[in-house]
Amino acid sequence: MTEHGRDEPAGTAAGSDPTDDSAGATDFPVVALGGSAGALHSLQEFFGAMPADSGCAFVVITHQHPGRKSLLPELLQNVTSMPVSAARHGLRVEPDHVYVAVPDGQVSIDDGLLTVDSKPGPPDAGTPDEGHSTRAAHHPIDAFFRALSAERRERAIAVVLSGSGADGSIGLKDIKAESGLVLVEQPETAEFDSMPLAALRTHLVDDALPIHEIPLRIADFVHARVFPEAAEAIDGETGASDEEAKNDILAQLRERCGHDFSGYKDRTIHRRIQRRIGIRSLQHERAYADFLHEHPQELDILFREIIVSVTRFFRDPDAWHALASALRTKLETMSEDDALRAWVVGCASGEEAYTLAIVANECVSELERHIPIQVFATDLEPKSIETARAGEYPAGIENDVPPELLAKYFVRLEDHYRVRKSLRERVVFAVQNVTQDPPFTRMDVIACRNVLIYMDNDLQQKVVPVLHYALRSGGLLLLGSSETVSRDRYGHSFEAVDRGEKLYRRSDQAMPGRPLPQLPFRPTPRGRHDEPRPPEDRRGTFGRTIERILLDRYAPASAVINERGEAAYFHGRTGRYLEPAAGVPGNNVLDMAREGLRPALSDALRTAVADEQQGVTYRQASVRTNGGFEHTTIQISRIDAPESVRGLLLVSLQPTPEPTRAPPSESPEPASETEDNRVARLEREFEAVTAEKRWTVEQLESTNEDLQSANEELQSTNEELQSSNEELETSKEEMESLNEELSAVNSELQEKIHSLEQANNDMNNMLNSTEIAILFLSRELEVRRFTEKVRDLISLRESDIGRPVSELASNLQYDALVEDAEAVLRTVQTREIDFQTKSGQWSRMRMMPYWTIDQRVDGVVCTFIGIDETKRAEQGEAYFKSIVQTLREPLLVLDSELRILYANSAFYRTFDLDAAEVEDQHIYSLAGGEWDTADLRRLLEEILPRNRSLADYEVSADFDRLGHKRLMLNARQLERDPDAPDLILLAIEDVTNQSA
Secondary structure (H helix, E strand, O other): OOOOOOOOOOOOOOOOOOOOOOOOOOOOOEEEEEEOHHHHHHHHHHHHHOOOOOOOEEEEEEOOOOOOOOOHHHHHHOOOOOOEEEOOOOOEOOOOOEEEOOOOOEEEEEOOEEEEEOOOOOOOOOOOOOOOOOHHHHOHHHHHHHHHHHHHHHHEEEEEOOOOOOOOOOHHHHHHHOOOEEEEEOOOOOOOOHHHHHHHOOOOOOEEEOHHHHHHHHHHHHHHHHOHHHHHHHHHHHOOOOHHHHHHHHHHHHHHHOOOOOOEOHHHHHHHHHHHHHHOOOOOHHHHHHHHHHOOHHHHHHHHHHOOOOOOOOOOHHHHHHHHHHHHHHHHHOOOOOOEEEEEEOOOOOHHHHHHHHHHHHHHHHOOOOOOEEEEEEEOOHHHHHHHHHOEEEHHHHHOOOHHHHHHHEEEEOOEEEEOHHHHOOEEEEEOOOOOOOOOOOEEEEEEOOOHHHEOHHHHHHHHHHHHHHEEEEEEEEEOOOOOOOHHHHOOOEEEEEOOOOEEEEOOOOOOOOOOOOOOOOOOOOOOOOOOOOOOOOOHHHHHHHHHHHHHOOOOEEEEEOOOOEEEEEEOOOOOOEOOOOOOOOOEHHHHEOOOOHHHHHHHHHHHHHOOOOOEEEEEEEEEEOOEEEEEEEEEEEOOOOHHHOOOEEEEEEEOOOOOOOOOOOOOOOOOHHHHHHHHHHHHHHHHHHHHHHHHHHHHHHHHHHHHHHHHHHHHHHHHHHHHHHHHHHHHHHHHHHHHHHHHHHHHHHHHHHHHHHHHHHHHHHHHHHOOEEEEEOOOOEEEEEOHHHHHOEOOOHHHOOOEHHHOOEOEOOOOHHHHHHHHHHHOOOEEEEEEEOOOOEEEEEEEEEEOOOOOEEEEEEEEEEOHHHHHHHHHHHHHHHHHHHOOOOEEEEEOOOEEEEEOHHHHHHOOOOHHHHOOOEHHHHHHOOOOOHHHHHHHHHHHHHHOEEEEEEEEEEEOOOEEEEEEEEEEEOOOOOOOOOEEEEEEEEOOOOOO
């Protein structure tokens, strides 16, 4: 059997399948299409391929900025003949119509009507807006998907289109939980693939298709699933939808997955199979069974369909409030040496397990206690366990987790959240089946929500005793809104803490008339299924325990009852004292007592209940039997051992003989003298018989004493053996449970080790591929890790890991490595140092703090980058500048855009300018545009680029500051590295006063 967590509609009757194919205003399917503002092309292509008479209504929800008029309705109307309109509050949804969500409202659906609520800010595409008061407004697609799932159930269809962020990946879980259809635009064809990829990561998407193929898939699903009368007509003709086909499907599932779904309710299995039939465009169950034989990978999909693992954080908040209240009461009585242990059965993707850990931690913090918390979370689906272990959830969880808890227990990472390390370490996840694998024991809390609802009565009556066994005395059991542990089925083994929220507390009282739980001690191998076992003997372990107690006490006709008189077991011929009462069958001995016996039996029972230590013997009772009354002795004693039946009462009933009365004396016949000899002989014979009798009685008494002694010794030996056997059984159960816990922890650790190895391999490959020298130091400045390039600077071997860096020989002309590293640890500031190696090569070292994932500084990272070429270039530039500066001619250095990079002192003196007016200025803008002359433009823009050099070129120009000037120009394009930018050296000689 399976276990899983999922959302169920409120009001579903306990034990019923939560499916209601209601008709009326909501009997046609509604297709919700969600995407970001960039999904216009996808929407146009979708509606261009969608028939206008599909019988579906379409609602489009996109991320749009408020306050802007949306042209989307007009754009979509151009590609479809269906009426397209903007969503308005109170507008009734009709088939073959398209409704587009407006930018200024949050669209929902209720009873066939659209509702539009104003929202305070722009929609979220993956980034939270702290200014929003309504967090649900950040995720309009999630919100509408959830509303649609509650409105249309299995007639809800969700399509996630191109878009940024993760909106829709939370809401589609609700669609899938109701057996609706979930499709995604193929990420390879989407303009923005963030939303499709986030949806696919949930493992709940039915298919990812190119956008033009999605309308055909919707049409197939609607025909086969939403309008079942057509499929039923085909089945009626072929006779293929039969029990044999279903059994074949379940057998294939059992063979491939190792789990038996025969204990699931028939209606649930039928719904899941019919859904896959619709998606695969088949006709009936026989065809689907044949399809499974040919495509065994479909069995994996069907397996996930049946155990659809859907849940969310703080589902049913009132239930968590009730649990928190009961937990606070329990924690107040716990010692800080104890640990609070919890088990989440059917944890799905982990939201409920983390919710329980959060609630427990908040209760412990509120009480200012220091009690450790350990949560075990199990599920059948390995992919769900992988998701839970990763602890990463879409940003849509903002709708479910209160803001203060979101900030305290989660870290925001782009478009999703990650569970903080402190919370993650409190939860252990494992793949487990509650009906096949050994249970966890000594639990204070068990959350088994919406798991039992899919099991039939027989399987429920097997699982509930296991949960009772797994709980400690007074432990809490939280069930789903549609589940219960009724007294009719389970007696008083659980007492209600909050019946409305389905919260119960374990009672130590055994279940009347029911066998002790037959705990599974060996996990069923995956992929195999054991042969079915015959039904258990109803007497079972409980009956054998009672029989042993009765034999020990030589009990006559007896009954074992609880303090309310409810019978758990009968022994011997009780018909002369008890008989079934008229009316509805019951098991109360007071109701079954024969005439005359009930008052005495009731009085004796009251006395026995009031006196918890001593037994009660009542000798004044009488009971009508065979037309008269018979004296009866009632003896009631309390059973103290073994533990499984402690607290029950043993009622023994046996007849009491009436006192015998002496017969009236008769007158002796007169002695005859002639009979003296006969009398003497008779007296001697009488004495002999009397002596023989006396001897026989003595021998009998001696023999009885020996037998009694031997019997007592055998009883004592038997008790010791039984006690030893019980201790071994208990030890075995504890060892099996401990082994299960260790297996779960080991699985968790193995997963972490694998992740760490993968991360370590990735890191090593990344560091070595960069060919950058990187040295990692611990807080004690010991070598933690290094790349190969570091060996060129510091003498390092693998054996040097763990050695202080101060002890290592280096090739650096730099002695302050340790002091600078200590300063980085102290100030948490990054440092950069340029230095030379002993061979004269220049390097730049950047020292920065080593930050851990929980924001602690745990060392120093030193990165070494060779800058020899840069340094030499800087030195060459300085050398060039010094030469230019010494020349007496005015010189300018220009870049390719004719901006002045550098001018010498002679230029500033000659033209009466300063550096602020010259450097980084365009040459034409010098001195307010004085240099913007025709000759200069022709020289610099036409002549110089073509000739690459210019010699003795005369230019005449009028300058406001200097008047008319004749200038002799010499210019050359500097020869540099091909990758370096082009530079022009311009020499200027004032020849105004020289003769022409």
